[in-house]
Amino acid sequence: MTSDQIDKALPDDSLPGGAVLHIEDATVRYPAAENPALSHFNLEVKSGEFVSLLGHSGAGKTTALRVIAGFEKVQSGYVRIGGRLVASSFAHVPPDKRRVGLVFQDYALFPHLTVKANIEFGLAGMDSAQRQAQAGKMVELTGLRGLEGRYAHELSGGQQQRVALARALAPSPLVVLLDEPFSNLDRQLRSRLRREVRSILKDAGATALLVTHDREEAMALADRVGIMHEGRMEQIGRPSEVYAHPATPVVARLAGPCELVPGRIRGTEVETEAGMFTFSDADERVVDGQSVLALMRASELELAHAANGSDGPDLRIAYTEFRGEFTEFGVRLTSGRTIRVRRRSSEDYSEGDPVEVSARGESKVIVYPAD
Amino acid sequence: MTAITDIRLAGWRRVQAVPTALPPWPLAALGIAIGLAALLPVFYLFVRAFDGGSETWDLIFRTRTAQIVARTALLIGLVTVVSTAIGTLLAWFTLRTNLPFRRLLAVAVVLPLVIPSFVMAMTAIEFYSVGGVLQGWLGVFGLERISNFDGLRGATFVLVLMTYPYVYLAARGALRRLDPALEEAARSMGYGAVQTFRMVTLPILKPAITAGALLVALYTLSDFGAVALLRYETFTFAIFNQYESALNRSVAAGLSLVLVFFAVLLLAGEGISRGRARYHRSTVGTVRPARDIDLGRWRWPVLGGVLIPVIAGLLIPVGVLSWWLIRGLVRDQAMTALLEPAANSIFISMVAAFLAVAMAVPVAVLAVRYRLWWPSRLIERVTHIGFGLPGVVVAISLVFFGVNYARPVYQSNWLLLFGYVVLFLPAAVGAIRYSLMQVSPRIEEAAQGLGRRPWRVMMTVTLPMMMPGVLAGGALVFLLTMKELPATLILSPLGFSTLATVIWDTSTDAFFARAAAASLLLIALAGIPTAYMVLRDNSYRSAERE
Numbered sequence: 001m002t003s004d005q006i007d008k009a010l011p012d013d014s015l016p017g018g019a020v021l022h023i024e025d026a027t028v029r030y031p032a033a034e035n036p037a038l039s040h041f042n043l044e045v046k047s048g049e050f051v052s053l054l055g056h057s058g059a060g061k062t063t064a065l066r067v068i069a070g071f072e073k074v075q076s077g078y079v080r081i082g083g084r085l086v087a088s089s090f091a092h093v094p095p096d097k098r099r100v101g102l103v104f105q106d107y108a109l110f111p112h113l114t115v116k117a118n119i120e121f122g123l124a125g126m127d128s129a130q131r132q133a134q135a136g137k138m139v140e141l142t143g144l145r146g147l148e149g150r151y152a153h154e155l156s157g158g159q160q161q162r163v164a165l166a167r168a169l170a171p172s173p174l175v176v177l178l179d180e181p182f183s184n185l186d187r188q189l190r191s192r193l194r195r196e197v198r199s200i201l202k203d204a205g206a207t208a209l210l211v212t213h214d215r216e217e218a219m220a221l222a223d224r225v226g227i228m229h230e231g232r233m234e235q236i237g238r239p240s241e242v243y244a245h246p247a248t249p250v251v252a253r254l255a256g257p258c259e260l261v262p263g264r265i266r267g268t269e270v271e272t273e274a275g276m277f278t279f280s281d282a283d284e285r286v287v288d289g290q291s292v293l294a295l296m297r298a299s300e301l302e303l304a305h306a307a308n309g310s311d312g313p314d315l316r317i318a319y320t321e322f323r324g325e326f327t328e329f330g331v332r333l334t335s336g337r338t339i340r341v342r343r344r345s346s347e348d349y350s351e352g353d354p355v356e357v358s359a360r361g362e363s364k365v366i367v368y369p370a371d
Numbered sequence: 372m373t374a375i376t377d378i379r380l381a382g383w384r385r386v387q388a389v390p391t392a393l394p395p396w397p398l399a400a401l402g403i404a405i406g407l408a409a410l411l412p413v414f415y416l417f418v419r420a421f422d423g424g425s426e427t428w429d430l431i432f433r434t435r436t437a438q439i440v441a442r443t444a445l446l447i448g449l450v451t452v453v454s455t456a457i458g459t460l461l462a463w464f465t466l467r468t469n470l471p472f473r474r475l476l477a478v479a480v481v482l483p484l485v486i487p488s489f490v491m492a493m494t495a496i497e498f499y500s501v502g503g504v505l506q507g508w509l510g511v512f513g514l515e516r517i518s519n520f521d522g523l524r525g526a527t528f529v530l531v532l533m534t535y536p537y538v539y540l541a542a543r544g545a546l547r548r549l550d551p552a553l554e555e556a557a558r559s560m561g562y563g564a565v566q567t568f569r570m571v572t573l574p575i576l577k578p579a580i581t582a583g584a585l586l587v588a589l590y591t592l593s594d595f596g597a598v599a600l601l602r603y604e605t606f607t608f609a610i611f612n613q614y615e616s617a618l619n620r621s622v623a624a625g626l627s628l629v630l631v632f633f634a635v636l637l638l639a640g641e642g643i644s645r646g647r648a649r650y651h652r653s654t655v656g657t658v659r660p661a662r663d664i665d666l667g668r669w670r671w672p673v674l675g676g677v678l679i680p681v682i683a684g685l686l687i688p689v690g691v692l693s694w695w696l697i698r699g700l701v702r703d704q705a706m707t708a709l710l711e712p713a714a715n716s717i718f719i720s721m722v723a724a725f726l727a728v729a730m731a732v733p734v735a736v737l738a739v740r741y742r743l744w745w746p747s748r749l750i751e752r753v754t755h756i757g758f759g760l761p762g763v764v765v766a767i768s769l770v771f772f773g774v775n776y777a778r779p780v781y782q783s784n785w786l787l788l789f790g791y792v793v794l795f796l797p798a799a800v801g802a803i804r805y806s807l808m809q810v811s812p813r814i815e816e817a818a819q820g821l822g823r824r825p826w827r828v829m830m831t832v833t834l835p836m837m838m839p840g841v842l843a844g845g846a847l848v849f850l851l852t853m854k855e856l857p858a859t860l861i862l863s864p865l866g867f868s869t870l871a872t873v874i875w876d877t878s879t880d881a882f883f884a885r886a887a888a889a890s891l892l893l894i895a896l897a898g899i900p901t902a903y904m905v906l907r908d909n910s911y912r913s914a915e916r917e
Contacts, residue, residue: 071816095819096828102820108813112835122821171821 019080020207021045021068021175026077026087028063028231037063039231041077045175045207050198051236053211054218054254055228061211064228065177068209069102070095082174101168101176101206105183107160109152115163116148122171138166142200157185158193165197169204176201178210182217194221215254219243227251249368252295259339260293262370270294270367273313273333274357280364292367298340300363303329303347306354317353331357394741395825402737405730406750409793412768413631413756419624419771431625443592443605443633446523450530450591455584457531457680458538459576463568464677466546469663471674477543480677483684484536485897487854487871489596490890491684492529493878494691496520496600499528504691526603530594532684534587541583545576564664588637592630593761595857600878606630607761611857614767624771627764634759689894692887699884709873709889716869717896719784720852723791724799724845730792731799731844732837736829738800739807751800758797762858765790770861787862794858795851799844806840807833846900853897870896 021043028038038060045051053061066072068079070086070093079087081100086093102108110118119138123131139145142162152160161181168176181197182190198221201208212218218225219239226236227250235247246252249260263272265288270279272294279294286292306312318330318338327345330338341357349355359365393399420427464470465477483491498504500520520528553575557567598605604612610630614623666673731754737744738751757765769790773781780786810833818828834841856871863872870893877886 069816069820094825095816096822096824098820099822100820102817104813104817106811106813108811108817110814110818110832110836112832112838121818121823124823167817167821 018047019044020047020049020082021209022078022080023064023068024078024080026064026067026074026079028060028067028072029075036075036231038067038074041231042233043226043236045209047207048205050201050208050210050221050223051226052218052222052224053209053226053228054215055211055213056254057213059228060231061213061228062179063231065179065209065211068098068175069100069177070098099171099174101171101173103161103164103168103176103178103181105180107152107164107181109160109163109167111152113151114148115144115150115152115155118152118163119166119170121167134170138170141169141203142166158189158196161185161193161197162200165200169200169206174207176206176208178208180212180214181210182212182214190217191220197221215256219255227254229254246295246366249293249295252297252366252368256297256299257340257342258295258297259337260368261296261333261337261339263292263294263367265290265292265367270365273335273337274315274331274339275312277359277365279367281367285369286367291370293370295366295368296339296357298328298342299326300360301339301341302358302360303331303341303343303349304356304358305349306356310356312356315355315357317349317351317355319351320349329355331355393744394737394747398733398737398741399744399746401733402750403746405734405796406746406753408730408789409754409756409796411772412760412765412793415772416624416628416631416764416768419621419768420628422621427621427625430622431629436626436629439604439606439609440629440633442523442603443607446526446530446598446603446605447588447591449523449527450534451584451588453527453531454535454587455538455580458535458540458583459542459580461535461539461677461680462542462546464673466543467664468666468673469670470666470677471670476677476681479681479685480539481536482898482901483532483680485850485854485894485901486533486684486688487596487856487874487890487893487897488529488533488594489600489856489871489875489878490692490893491533491688492525492597492600493874493886493890494688495525495529497691497695497883498687499525521601522603525601526598526605529597529601530591532680533594533597534590535680537586537590538580538583541579541586542576545579546572549575585637589634589759592633592637593763595761595763596875606633607763607857610761610767611763614763614861620767620771623767627767630761630764631759634761638759689891692890692894695883695887696891699887702884709870709885709892712868712870712873712889713892713896715867716853716871716893719787719791719869720849722784723788723795723852724848726788727792727795727799727848728803728841728845731796731803732834732841734796734800735804735807736833738804740812751804754800755797757794760794762790762794762855763861765793766858766861782864784864784867787859787864787867790858790862791848791852791855794855795848798847798851802844802847803837803840806837806843809840810836842903846903850897850900853893 022045023041023043026038026041027036029036041060041064043051043064053064055061063072067074067087068081073092074087074089076089078085081098084093085091086098110121113121116135116139120131120135123134126134139148142165144159144162144166147155147159152163155163164181165176178197182193185193194217210218210221219242222239224236225239225242227234227242227246229250235242235251242251243255246255252258252260261272261274263270265271265279265286266276267288268278269276270292274296277294279292306315313334315334316332318332320330321328322345323342325345326342327347329341329343329349331341332338339357394402461480465473465480470476496503503520549572553571554567557571558564562570592605593607594605595607595611598608599611606626607630610623610626613626614620734751734754737747741747769786770781773786777786780789814836815828815833818832819825823831854871856875859869859871860875863869868876870889873889874886874893877883877889
């Protein structure tokens with residue numbers, strides 16, 4: 001009995017909640033490395049969902065992807081794909097038996113094969129008619145009609161990307177993994193292709209996991225975004241949620257341009273060198289008098305000219321940068337630290353102007369215990 | 372590809388044990404077998420040399436040996452210095468200046484490679500020596516005196532023509548990768564053109580030039596045909612004579628060991644000279660082509676200089692050969708059929724190329740894809756042995772081995788083929804290794820992710836993508852086998868002649884027309900794979916430039 005026959009003989013013991021991909025407590029340690037590349041990592045991706053992993057280089061994103069694909073083994077923990085255990089400390093299903101689609105940073109198209117042969121590469125198990133039909137469907141889905149006979153080097157960057165996507169989607173994988181798929185493209189092409197890729201994946205009903213170090217990419221594309229740091233999952237949730245309620249300072253920094261300013265809790269407010277702000281502390285982690293870090297997000301702050309004789313801190317405009325729809329003002333605090341404030345471009349301040357900073361509208365400043 | 376044991380767990384599907392960096396066992400076993408085979412000649416030399424007893428060693432360490440060593444070292448030194456200078460200058464002129472016809476010349480200066488050293492020596496003697504063609508021409512101008520051509524002078528001349536292309540190719544490759552911004556930076560800091568070349572360009576090219584010079588030194592050490600014809604007794608020649616005289620063959624084995632020691636010394640010296648400095652490009656982005664340097668009124672004089680090696684290394688040998696052939700045909704000299712030796716040459720070279728490539732692929736795969744398995748690197752190093760071993764040494768060792776332990780293959784083509792493979796395996800490994808490194812592991816992962824088993828990935832993706840390197844490696848081994856003389860002389864079964872042995876026999880017997888016909892045939896046949904390699908290289912490069 002081959003493994004495929006065994007696969008068919010046994011029923012799919014899918015996980016509750018329709019999770020296609022389930023990683024539990026996975027740890028990967030490279031020989032001679034001090035810290036694990038992946039440390040007690042957890043992730044669950046539901047059928048049809050698009051999840052992105054965001055983190056700096058070395059955060060373990062790519063390791064996570066390679067663990068799922070089967071190119072890296074785990075020392076502990078479990079990986080299940082479609083309910084089937086594929087990786088643990090004692091078991092490892094090879095990559096060719098996992099039904100995972102891969103889209104690489106450099107696309108890794110087979111240079112010796114045509115577009116059509118690239119797309120059909122993963123369909124070797126089908127008979128000719130089925131294969132033609134499936135490949136045709138993929139060509140249609142990715143808008144590659146007319147280019148089937150070309151070789152990779154005869155295609156533009158965007159076309160190559162679509163071939164990579166079509167090739168990965170053709171065998172109907174349980175999950176598609178995308179490793180920084182836009183980083184080789186120029187800025188303008190990038191945002192167009194982003195939407196294109198998302199709509200292709202959604203049309204195909206594919207479950208997808210994308211890793212990237214680009215905040216915009218991770219936030220704009222995904223249904224949920226996971227923030228990774230030092231091999232761990234720091235936080236995962238809808239992009240707006242992660243942006244609005246970052247669980248840790250690391251997440252806050254990754255989720256949007258911001259400053260973390262040291263301060264101290266004074267009753268219902270937090271006192272910082274930028275002024276007094278009301279704060280929110282959903283987890284009730286801080287107590288009165290505790291020193292904290294206050295999250296100052298550039299787009300969540302307001303500016304005003306300092307009133308004469310004000311007893312507030314001495315804050316001055318350090319720089320102004322016109323960016324079109326908004327202007328970024330650098331405000332120098334007494335300690336020399338600069339915080340960024342982004343305001344509508346109609347507001348006018350010059351370098352050296354004394355200003356006051358406050359939270360926008362009713363918004364509260366998020367604080368984290370300083371340690 | 373991973374070492375995997377199937378395990379079955381209650382309630383789970385077929386799952387496999389965690390993979391390691393270990394290669395699959397058939398590949399590992401094949402690699403070890405190839406490594407041991409490559410080691411066999413050296414190993415057996417030791418056995419044989421120490422069989423001979425103290426009398427043998429007395430014969431080896433006598434004054435005459437020291438004289439031969441000194442002579443060999445002198446020749447190596449001269450040839451290496453002159454070849455390195457010529458090769459580097461040719462690379463620079465054909466690549467970086469506005470020399471006329473430089474694209475054509477870039478190919479032409481490599482062509483002396485196709486001429487075997489004994490043919491080059493044979494034609495050089497005819498042309499330059501006392502009573503030769505050159506003297507006849509000079510006589511027209513009333514110049515009668517011409518000094519003797521054989522000995523050190525002739526050997527140096529011929530071997531330089533044989534070896535400068537190695538330095539040229541290495542220097543040209545490095546010069547092409549050199550970022551012109553480095554030179555521009557030096558110029559902007561006040562260095563002149565010559566100073567920049569000396570202070571920036573040359574030091575950066577040093578590793579490549581050193582590697583090329585090492586090849587030249589090793590080639591000179593192992594050359595047999597040219598020094599034998601020009602009667603300059605080097606170590607290789609002395610060993611061959613010792614072996615042929617058949618008085619005490621253990622002495623030949625012992626001398627061979629001394630020669631191996633010299634080869635190892637040369638290789639170690641190169642490693643030390645490389646040092647710790649880094650020479651690869653540290654900038655990101657693509658290198659833009661450098662601007663050509665205007666030679667001004669020196670264009671045509673330089674062209675004349677560049678043409679000298681082409682004339683001396685290609686046109687004169689081919690011219691002399693053609694003259695002999697025509698003269699022989701006119702005088703109706705008896706020509707035995709060359710068909711059989713030519714067929715033998717092609718057949719044995721093709722089989723050798725096939726075997727070398729078949730053995731080089733597993734070695735390259737281990738070295739590139741399974742670097743973490745420690746025997747991988749060892750196996751690759753061991754296969755490089757043939758690189759430093761003269762054909763004479765390998766052949767003598769294999770004869771001993773065949774006579775004592777492998778009677779059935781002794782006096783068969785198999786032993787000859789084994790010798791060729793040991794000698795030329797490193798050339799094949801080099802080419803294949805390089806092309807495998809160009810294949811991104813991501814591509815293999817993509818294929819495996821699409822459901823192909825590892826060995827199917829190897830056959831359908833990796834191997835087709837490596838094909839250029841496999842073909843280049845095969846072409847190189849074919850060319851080297853065609854030109855090989857000493858191992859062929861020693862290991863050929865009785866009655867088996869190739870073009871190389873026909874040329875050798877007829878030239879020593881002064882049947883020049885027959886030698887000329889065989890030589891021209893050999894050059895033409897060897898020219899095919901050379902043309903393939905040079906043209907492939909050129910079209911690849913021009914594509915890269917776009």
